[in-house]
Amino acid sequence: MSRIVRNLALKKYEYISAAKRNPAAVTSLEELGDCVSGTDSIGTEMEKRHIEKTIDKFLWRLEEEKRNVFIRRYWYFDSIETICKYTGFSQSKVKSMLYEMRRKLKKYLESEGIKV
Amino acid sequence: MNKKQLSEHIGNMDDRLVEQAEKIPNYRQLHHRQTTRRFITAAAAFALMVCSFSAGALAFARETVVEVPVEQETITLEEINLTLILPDDWKGKYSVEKNGQNYIVYHPRIREGYGTETAFDGGILFYIVCHEESMMPEQFVENGYDLVGYRYLFSTSDKTYILYYPSDVQWNPENPEQETEYLGMEEEIEDIKFIVDNILVD
Structure with a gap:
C-alpha cells in the first residue's frame, strides 16, 4: 500500500515541486541529483532490474542505522527534522550520513558497471 | 540517469528493507545505553585489575610487544x-x-x-x-x-x-x-x- 502511495507521489513530482506541496519529497529528490549525471536514460526492463538489485545489495551492506536513515529519506521522503526526531541524531549528523551514502551509492553503481 | 529515475529505482527496493525502516529506534538513546554499559564493564574490569594484579603485572599489561605462546592456535x-x-x-x-x-x-x-x-x-x-x-x-x-x-x-x-x-x-x-x-x-x-x-x- 505505502509503495503505491510513494510511486503515485513520485509520478506527481512535477506537480509536487511546482506547488511546493511536499518540500521534503522535493528536496530529497533534489539531493539524489548528487548520485546521477542528470541525463535521461532509456533502459530495458532487465537493466532496470539490475540497477534495483544493485541498490538493494548496496543497502543490505550498509550498517543498519545508516540504511534506515537512507530509506526514511529517499523511500518515505521524510524530512531531515522527522528523521532526527525518530533517531535522536542531530541534523548535521543526518545530513552528513546522507551525503556520505549518496557519494558511496554513486561509486557503487559505477563499480557495478551502471552508467549514472 | 536522472534523479527521478534513480528515485523510481529506489522505490522498487526490496520490501524487507522498507519494512525494516518502517519503525526505527532512537539510535542515540541506544548508543548512549551501550556506551554506559561499556563504561561500567570497563570500570569493573579496571577495578578488578587494580585489586588482582601487582604493579609489575599492570605495567606489563600496558606493553604492546607480545610473545605468542607456543601452544596457541x-x-x-x-x-x-x-x-x-x-x-x-x-x-x-x-x-x-x-x-x-x-x-x-x-x-x-x-x-x-x-x-x-x-x-x-x-x-x-x-x-x-x-x-x-x-x-x-x-x-x-x-x-x-x-x-x-x-x-x-x-x-x-x-x-x-x-x-x-x-x-x-x-x-x-x-x-x-x-x-x-x-x-x-x-x-x-x-x-x-x-x-x-x-x-x-x-
Missing part, C-alpha cells in the same frame, strides 16, 4: 610478517589460501559442500585483502572501501591490509549442522588477535 603469514592468534577451538577447522596478495581463511568441509564457483565463496570465514595504497583508517573510509564489514589491520608505506567479512551466506542453508558450526566460528572472529612484527594490532 595461530596462522603466520610470513610474507607480511602477520600472525593471527585464533580461538583454540578453531584447530582443524580452517584452511588458508593465498590468492594474489590476498589471503582467504575458510572452513574446508563447509566449502566442499557448498559447490564453490569462485575463490571468494563458500565456507569463507574472512579475507585479508591487500590494497595497493597506504591508507590511514579515516582515509580508508573516505575512499569508500568500507562497503562491507571490515577490520582495519595495518598499513605499510605503500599498502594497506584489511580483514573483510563475507557479505553472503557461506554455508549450505539446507545443512543446519554447517550453519551452527559456521555461525559459532563467525562469532569468534572478533576475538582473533593480530600481531605484526611482534606488535599487537588493536
Whole structure:
C-alpha cells in the first residue's frame, strides 16, 4: 500500500515541486541529483532490474542505522527534522550520513558497471 | 540517469528493507545505553585489575610487544610478517589460501559442500585483502572501501591490509549442522588477535 502511495507521489513530482506541496519529497529528490549525471536514460526492463538489485545489495551492506536513515529519506521522503526526531541524531549528523551514502551509492553503481 | 529515475529505482527496493525502516529506534538513546554499559564493564574490569594484579603485572599489561605462546592456535603469514592468534577451538577447522596478495581463511568441509564457483565463496570465514595504497583508517573510509564489514589491520608505506567479512551466506542453508558450526566460528572472529612484527594490532 505505502509503495503505491510513494510511486503515485513520485509520478506527481512535477506537480509536487511546482506547488511546493511536499518540500521534503522535493528536496530529497533534489539531493539524489548528487548520485546521477542528470541525463535521461532509456533502459530495458532487465537493466532496470539490475540497477534495483544493485541498490538493494548496496543497502543490505550498509550498517543498519545508516540504511534506515537512507530509506526514511529517499523511500518515505521524510524530512531531515522527522528523521532526527525518530533517531535522536542531530541534523548535521543526518545530513552528513546522507551525503556520505549518496557519494558511496554513486561509486557503487559505477563499480557495478551502471552508467549514472 | 536522472534523479527521478534513480528515485523510481529506489522505490522498487526490496520490501524487507522498507519494512525494516518502517519503525526505527532512537539510535542515540541506544548508543548512549551501550556506551554506559561499556563504561561500567570497563570500570569493573579496571577495578578488578587494580585489586588482582601487582604493579609489575599492570605495567606489563600496558606493553604492546607480545610473545605468542607456543601452544596457541595461530596462522603466520610470513610474507607480511602477520600472525593471527585464533580461538583454540578453531584447530582443524580452517584452511588458508593465498590468492594474489590476498589471503582467504575458510572452513574446508563447509566449502566442499557448498559447490564453490569462485575463490571468494563458500565456507569463507574472512579475507585479508591487500590494497595497493597506504591508507590511514579515516582515509580508508573516505575512499569508500568500507562497503562491507571490515577490520582495519595495518598499513605499510605503500599498502594497506584489511580483514573483510563475507557479505553472503557461506554455508549450505539446507545443512543446519554447517550453519551452527559456521555461525559459532563467525562469532569468534572478533576475538582473533593480530600481531605484526611482534606488535599487537588493536
